[in-house]
Amino acid sequence: MIGQFRILGKVKALREDKALRALQKARLILREAEDRLAALEAELSDSRATLPARERALFRPVLGQTVGMPAIEDVKENVLALHRQHQELADRRDRARDHVKRCAQALEAARNELRMRQQDSEKIGTVTGELAEALAADQLAREEAEIEDAFSRPRTRPGTPPPEVAA
Numbered sequence: 001m002i003g004q005f006r007i008l009g010k011v012k013a014l015r016e017d018k019a020l021r022a023l024q025k026a027r028l029i030l031r032e033a034e035d036r037l038a039a040l041e042a043e044l045s046d047s048r049a050t051l052p053a054r055e056r057a058l059f060r061p062v063l064g065q066t067v068g069m070p071a072i073e074d075v076k077e078n079v080l081a082l083h084r085q086h087q088e089l090a091d092r093r094d095r096a097r098d099h100v101k102r103c104a105q106a107l108e109a110a111r112n113e114l115r116m117r118q119q120d121s122e123k124i125g126t127v128t129g130e131l132a133e134a135l136a137a138d139q140l141a142r143e144e145a146e147i148e149d150a151f152s153r154p155r156t157r158p159g160t161p162p163p164e165v166a167a
Contacts, residue, residue: 002135005128012124016117023110030103037100040093047086055079 058078062071 002128002131005124005131009121009124009128012117012121016114016121019110019114019117023107023114026103026107026110030100030107033096033100033103037093037096040089040096044086044089044093047089051082051086054082058082 058075062075
């Protein structure tokens with residue numbers, strides 16, 4: 001029976017190792033997601049800071065000049081495209097922020113899974129240890145009883161018949 005518990009302990013240890021690897025992978029994914037979010041936030045901050053200057057640069061060729069409606073419409077489309085690009089960047093940042101939250105939740109789930117696996121391994125280790133101790137104590141008691149039996153019998157001398165057993 002102890003052998004079965006030891007095998008079960010090995011299985012539990014393998015599952016614990018698997019949970020540990022999953023935890024490490026979740027940490028790595030979270031770290032990468034946080035790095036990506038930081039990069040997008042920096043890019044968005046830079047875009048926000050330079051947006052007015054980029055708009056002015058688009059308007060500069062038509063300001064103070066007489067131009068036709070097609071030129072004004074082109075500038076207007078370019079400004080709208082600039083704002084769309086900025087909004088797309090903000091949307092990517094928001095998606096990255098959501099991804100970081102999901103990764104943090106996955107990391108917490110991996111931590112909980114590892115804790116459960118460690119508890120399972122510990123339980124099996126405890127039960128196996130207790131069974132081994134009980135078996136060792138039982139074996140010791142049997143050996144002591146055998147020794148006690150061997151030395152508590154009356155000794156016979158060589159050549160004398162053994163004492164009769166009263167029935």
